[in-house]
Amino acid sequence: LKNLNLKNIKLQVEGSVAIITMNRPKALNALNNETLDELNTIIDGISEDKEILGAIITGSGKGFVAGADIVQMKPYKAEEGRNYAEYAQNIFNKIESLGKPVIAAVNGYALGGGCELALSCDLRIASEKAVFGQPEANLGVIPCFGGTQRLPRLIGSGRAKDLIFTGRMVKANEAFSMGLVNKVVPADELLNEAKNIMTTIISKAPMAIKYSKISINKGADLDLSNALELEKDLAALTFASEDKDEGMKAFLEKRDPKFINK
Ligand code: HXC
Numbered sequence: 001l002k003n004l005n006l007k008n009i010k011l012q013v014e015g016s017v018a019i020i021t022m023n024r025p026k027a028l029n030a031l032n033n034e035t036l037d038e039l040n041t042i043i044d045g046i047s048e049d050k051e052i053l054g055a056i057i058t059g060s061g062k063g064f065v066a067g068a069d070i071v072q073m074k075p076y077k078a079e080e081g082r083n084y085a086e087y088a089q090n091i092f093n094k095i096e097s098l099g100k101p102v103i104a105a106v107n108g109y110a111l112g113g114g115c116e117l118a119l120s121c122d123l124r125i126a127s128e129k130a131v132f133g134q135p136e137a138n139l140g141v142i143p144c145f146g147g148t149q150r151l152p153r154l155i156g157s158g159r160a161k162d163l164i165f166t167g168r169m170v171k172a173n174e175a176f177s178m179g180l181v182n183k184v185v186p187a188d189e190l191l192n193e194a195k196n197i198m199t200t201i202i203s204k205a206p207m208a209i210k211y212s213k214i215s216i217n218k219g220a221d222l223d224l225s226n227a228l229e230l231e232k233d234l235a236a237l238t239f240a241s242e243d244k245d246e247g248m249k250a251f252l253e254k255r256d257p258k259f260i261n262k
Pocket of ligand 1: 026027028030066067068069070071073081084085109111112113114135136139141142143144145
């Protein structure tokens with residue numbers, strides 16, 4: 001993970017947290033293929049690296065990510081458009097199913113594919129300067145990096161249709177009131193707040209975070225009885241873990257647990 005040659009994304013590892021900064025400010029961090037390639041490589045690296053327990057995605061400048069790259073897409077017809085959507089969807093699926101928590105620290109414009117990138121993360125913390133929107137209809141296309149699916153699942157279909165049909169941009173506070181973001185903080189506190197929340201999450205048993213993430217995400221695709229079966233199976237796995245022994249022992253001994261991720 002440390003030896004990646006990156007141009008459009010900055011990657012820092014602080015302790016056990018990877019901080020991914022989208023860094024193509026001249027295009028407000030729009031996702032051209034080169035940037036998607038880099039994001040893909042980074043996510044694979046984080047997935048494989050046992051030392052990394054969580055990731056934060058943010059952006060440099062006034063953009064978080066202003067969407068798919070319009071310059072790149074302009075000549076696309078059906079096949080290229082579909083392939084582009086497929087490639088980004090695959091990467092965002094990897095983020096969503098990463099066995100570690102991912103927080104979007106949304107610093108600025110999160111539009112189109114940028115909003116969809118944030119939606120593939122587990123939590124969204126927004127700066128007061130953040131702006132969200134799905135403006136694809138202005139360009140004659142539909143959100144297709146997961147937006148027509150993840151947005152209504154998160155905020156309900158009425159609100160999702162409002163954003164997708166009107167293409168309007170919403171500021172952080174409105175995004176919060178819609179349930180699109182978890183918390184709004186002043187711009188200069190954004191990264192610290194995301195790190196603090198991540199520190200809390202990774203102090204828990206990693207397997208408990210991983211399996212609750214799977215149960216929530218996969219369960220949303222199932223009917224209730226199958227989802228509850230899944231929940232029971234995953235619970236059984238956590239009961240078989242050493243971290244469960246440690247967590248319950250520590251509670252009864254009135255001390256903090258020392259989890260070993262087993
Ligand atoms: C390519 C982009 C871009 C994008 C901004 N830029 N967004 N380039 N793709 N998505 C470029 C601008 O062209 C400009 O380049 C530079 O970034 C700065 O942007 P400005 O427009 O000058 O800044 P500002 O006036 O502050 O306006 C900010 C903005 C606006 C409101 C965010 O840039 C904007 O509306 N961007 C487009 C957002 C969008 O529609 N995204 C959805 C894309 S579709 P120059 O060279 O002029 O300095 C999508 C999914 C489709 O994401 C999937 C299909 C497969």
